[in-house]
Amino acid sequence: MDAGCKEKITIVGGGIIGCLVAIHFIKKNYDVTIVEQKKNLGGVLRDYEIKNDFFFRGCQYLESDIKWLNDFKIISTEKFNHFKYNYASNNTFNNKTLLKKDLAIPIFKLKNIKKSYFNFHNYKKKSLDDKISFYPKEIKKNLINFVKNCGLNPKEIHYNCAQNLQISRVNIFNSDRDLISLKKEKIIFDQNLAVSRKIRKENNLFYSTPINGYSRMFDSILINLKKMGIKIILNTKVEPIWIKNKLNLEYNKKEISDSLIFWSGNPTKLIYNFNKKKIKSNIFKTFQISANISSNIKKNFFLQNFSDKSKILRIQIYNSKKNCKIGVESVFSNSSGINILNEAKKILLKLNIKIKIFNKTIVKYPLPRFDVYTVSDQKIISDFQNKTKDSNLLYSPWLIYGRKIKIKEIIDSFISKKIQ
Secondary structure, three states: OOHHHOOEEEEEOOOHHHHHHHHHHHHOOOEEEEEOOOOOOOHHHOOEEEOOEEEOOOOOOEEOOOHHHHHHHHOOOOOEEEEEOEEEEEEEEOOEEEEEEOOOOOEEOOOOOOHHHOOOOOOOOOEHHHHHOOOOHHHHHHHHHHHHHOOOOOOOEEOOHHHHOOOOOEEEOOOHHHHHHHHHHOHHHHHHEOOOHHHHOOOOOEEEEEOOOHHHHHHHHHHHHHHOOOEEEOOOOOEEEEEOOEEEEEEOOEEEOOOEEEEOOOOHHHHHHHHOOOOOOOOEEEEEEEEEEEEOOOOOEEEEEEEOOOOEEEEEEEEOOOOEEEEEEEEOOOOOHHHHHHHHHHHHHOOOOOEEEOHHHOEEEEEEEOOOOEHHHHHHHHHHHHHOOOOOEEEOOOOOOOHHHHHHHHHHHHHHOOOO
């Protein structure tokens, strides 16, 4: 294909998905442009940077078994930590605590496990309340209290968001043999119950993080993307313009009409400009408390926290080139950073993980979550996707949680449109 006859694609959003799509299309000999409204690439993966130091925004890592991500790491000049995560689940309901390693989902105790305890005859898949209603009464009550403690209404939030909140499956303490039998019997049990990866012999999950942080990684990637011939326009807002069923873009006082447009970020404006329907944005408000620490463990570690009182959702310990660090994701509250870190410290002690917090390094910053959506939003987004499926729009699958699954869905969409 002659250089002047290349098909064009504009990618709106310079996060990790946008950059991966750009690499994919430049290899296919497209004329590729990334437009990013912020001054740097990286999106939500960019670090929180302060006083020549950095902290991850949330529990961030790259899966080592995804080919696209391996291609991505190759074009970075940064070095990576490669590791197998150690993880655990801490569950505190009604002032009683259950703690288990090798699981990152809710865990409950039941005296007996009987099929009659589960609501699989009238099972619906609309709201989070429907999802939770599958479980026995005591488990249902605790999960509803957890969701409400997050500031969310289980009857309003969509069924699929159980995965986003890490409650798509539960484990019943010391009952793995019974759970395995149930999971083999009906698919609905398999979809809602889990045993540890060690029992399933799926414990070899390896991950990577950049030693000097994601911001440095994306800064080096920006240079290499340009060398590959990808045009990158930063600090620029984009206005989506729909002309019948074709998407154009307006930025820098110009209207752009390309063969393909990949919309990577928040779809709120994209959908509103198409049909004047608004979706809720950022309904789940969390923040991150981070600090440098010393610890008696050297391995990367994370813990999921489920509670009817504690606002902590997740604790992550990770290593950078200079420091061991802790990140605590918490539901939005007025608690101070030191108080939340001290609570996390007590939780970690249950696992014999001892940390010393360097108080002068404590930072607290917003951590917007766009991955939790309502039942009504799901309908609006699905309807929009259906009506634009034959347009020039490609997109990151907004209703799917998890980078690995998102990437697979994107690849499948390219194949279906015969642009793979």
